[in-house]
Amino acid sequence: MTAYLVRRLLAFLLTLLLAALVIFVVLEVLPGDPAQMMLGTEARPDTLAALRAQMGLDRPAPERFLRWLGGLATGDMGTSLTYDVPVxxxxxxxxxxxxxxxxxxxxxxxxxxxxxxxxxxxxxxxxxxxxxxxxxxxxxxxxxxxxxxxxxxxxxxxxxxxxxxxxxxxxxxxxxxxxxxxxxxxxxxxxxxxxxxxxxxxxxxxxxxxxxxxxxxxxxxxxxxxxxxxxxxxxxxxxxxxxxxxxxxxxxxxxxxxxxxxxxxxxxxxxxxxxxxxxxxxxxxxxxxxxxxxxxxxxxxxxxxxxxxxxxxxxx
Missing domain, CATH: 1.10.3720.10 (MetI-like)
Structure with missing residues (x-):
């Protein structure tokens, strides 16, 4: 019984990690600029650069993914750009x-x-x-x-x-x-x-x-x-x-x-x-x-x- 539950728990954690990776890749890694998507095509370059820095998009993708997971593990889900309150x-x-x-x-x-x-x-x-x-x-x-x-x-x-x-x-x-x-x-x-x-x-x-x-x-x-x-x-x-x-x-x-x-x-x-x-x-x-x-x-x-x-x- 214990071994069965441990296997199911490990499968749960692995599935959750893979789901997080897929979500991150789709929203931040696939071709396309997330900051450009949020601000629109008419946004000024300096505004885009500031938003990229605020969202951490100027860092490498693996670092951003690990920082996101670390924040989730500590209860820090970031700050909403629309409402300006913690997510x-x-x-x-x-x-x-x-x-x-x-x-x-x-x-x-x-x-x-x-x-x-x-x-x-x-x-x-x-x-x-x-x-x-x-x-x-x-x-x-x-x-x-x-x-x-x-x-x-x-x-x-x-x-x-x-x-x-x-x-x-x-x-x-x-x-x-x-x-x-x-x-x-x-x-x-x-x-x-x-x-x-x-x-x-x-x-x-x-x-x-x-x-x-x-x-x-x-x-x-x-x-x-x-x-x-x-x-x-x-x-x-x-x-x-x-x-x-x-x-x-x-x-x-x-x-x-x-x-x-x-x-x-x-x-x-x-x-x-x-x-x-x-x-x-x-x-x-x-x-x-x-x-x-x-x-x-x-x-x-x-x-x-x-x-x-x-x-x-x-x-x-």
């Missing part, structure tokens, strides 16, 4: 919105998908099963930004129950902040719930046909007991995988929904940084989102080892 402060403020939004969306998706998937598996080939599969198809077909606009039109413009956008801040109270995140989380959760419901149904049906289920039923256990004690544990392996991937997507892929609801989250920060050509912020935010995706995959591997004994046996 770590910008990211910290935006993560305080994006992470709760992703967690709310994931919890909503789980709360909807688990009972629907179990219902569809228990009623396979019956109207309830067809209804769940129809919901899944519809959820996958509807873009989350379009669903967000519909939610805004219904609950904000027509009914007036929610604000149409913006975020009051956590200082306004937890209730007000969560209320502002409710509609965006529903918009994000629709497609994830549709995918997860299908996975839950398929995983339960696959395990329900195994020999251990027939043995448990032959011993007199009820269907509910077999499902609770045996099937769900084995069915959890693909479900955990999907949940991990979904959370990573919700954090890294909330750019469009955050722009629809004018939420000052991490996705909107990245969108603004790209629009304003603030490459320092772009570089740090892209690496952070990449690190989150890799970290979630690492945690999924750890959960594999806890749920399924086979990885532990293979690592011994």
């Amino acid at each position: 770590q402060e910008l990211i910290g403020d935006r993560l305080a919105i994006t992470l709760p939004l992703a967690v709310m969306a994931l919890l909503t998706a789980v709360a909807v998908a688990l009972p629907l998937g179990m219902l569809a598996a228990a009623r396979q080939g019956r109207p309830a099963d067809y209804a769940v599969m129809g919901f899944s198809q519809l959820g996958l077909a509807i873009p989350n930004f379009w669903f967000g606009i519909v939610l805004t039109l219904v609950f904000s413009v027509t009914l007036g129950w929610f604000a149409s956008g913006g975020f009051p801040g956590w200082s306004a109270g937890v209730g007000a902040a969560l209320k502002a995140l409710l509609l965006p989380s529903l918009a994000l959760a629709l497609a994830e719930a549709a995918i997860l419901a299908r996975v839950v149904r398929s995983s339960i049906l696959e395990n329900w046909r195994e020999d251990y289920v027939r043995t448990a039923r032959a011993k007199g256990l009820s269907s509910a007991a077999v499902l609770r004690r045996h099937v769900l544990r084995n069915a959890a392996i693909p479900i955990v995988t999907i949940l991990g991937l979904q959370f990573a997507f919700l954090v890294a892929g909330a750019i469009v929904v955050e722009n629809v609801f004018y939420l000052p989250g991490l996705g909107r920060l990245l969108f603004q940084a790209v629009s304003q050509r603030d490459l320092i912020v772009v570089k740090d935010v892209v690496l952070l989102l990449t690190a989150l995706v890799i970290a979630v995959n690492f945690l999924v591997d750890v959960l594999y080892a806890l749920i399924d004994p086979r990885p532990k046996a293979g690592a011994a």
Whole structure:
């Protein structure tokens, strides 16, 4: 078990290092002047030279890469050229919105998908099963930004129950902040719930046909007991995988929904940084989102080892 976790941790660190190298090469080493890109073609030579010196572009690329990694390791992510504040402060403020939004969306998706998937598996080939599969198809077909606009039109413009956008801040109270995140989380959760419901149904049906289920039923256990004690544990392996991937997507892929609801989250920060050509912020935010995706995959591997004994046996 320990050897397995050490190997996964080393793979995580190596993948993160390679991701940082790719991001650095794309933004600072490939043909093209980052300073020229930020200031435009009409910038004066002395202004370009000053910006290159400020960004460290007058140093060799390997030195710049190592200095960037060193700064990240010590918590120094540089200073935004647009906002003139440390990037770590910008990211910290935006993560305080994006992470709760992703967690709310994931919890909503789980709360909807688990009972629907179990219902569809228990009623396979019956109207309830067809209804769940129809919901899944519809959820996958509807873009989350379009669903967000519909939610805004219904609950904000027509009914007036929610604000149409913006975020009051956590200082306004937890209730007000969560209320502002409710509609965006529903918009994000629709497609994830549709995918997860299908996975839950398929995983339960696959395990329900195994020999251990027939043995448990032959011993007199009820269907509910077999499902609770045996099937769900084995069915959890693909479900955990999907949940991990979904959370990573919700954090890294909330750019469009955050722009629809004018939420000052991490996705909107990245969108603004790209629009304003603030490459320092772009570089740090892209690496952070990449690190989150890799970290979630690492945690999924750890959960594999806890749920399924086979990885532990293979690592011994």
